[in-house]
Amino acid sequence: MAPIDSPITAQELEILSTKAIAAKEAAYCPYSKFRVGACILTTSGEFVVGANVENAAYPVGTCAERVAFGTAVVAGHKSFKALAVATDIKPAASPCGMCRQYIREFTNGSFPVYMYDGEGSYKVMTMGELLPDSFGPGDLGI
Ligand SMILES: O=c1ccn([C@H]2C[C@H](O)[C@@H](CO)O2)c(=O)[nH]1
């Protein structure tokens, strides 16, 4: 059987993971003390990072994934190759439901999400696996 092609190169994954893990340091999480870092690789080859930013009004806080995607989109990026998310726990955390929908807006079902645990090991899942039967721009005819 032919090997499944990796969606990104080993070198890209090395940079992506290093940046996501480093981004944990930028987290503002005085309430949960749960640091999350994220990094996106754009189709144009740029890396955009994010971290969770909490708020005294707890529900107002934002996850690392949405900070990263929002930052990338306002910088003009609309096309993305991969996302890495890093936490300090084991097994690795996966994006919350709100983030899955947020990410889905800018990705398709084969988009890979690499999830790193606190020891630097990862699991990878596609957006189609994380959010099956999703609702997206196409459902509005966009
Ligand atoms: O995938 C995740 C899961 C949680 N968080 C944040 C939200 C909150 O600040 C803290 C605890 O839930 O972690 C993320 O940023 N990404």
Ligand SMILES: [Zn+2]
């Ligand atoms: Zn989230």
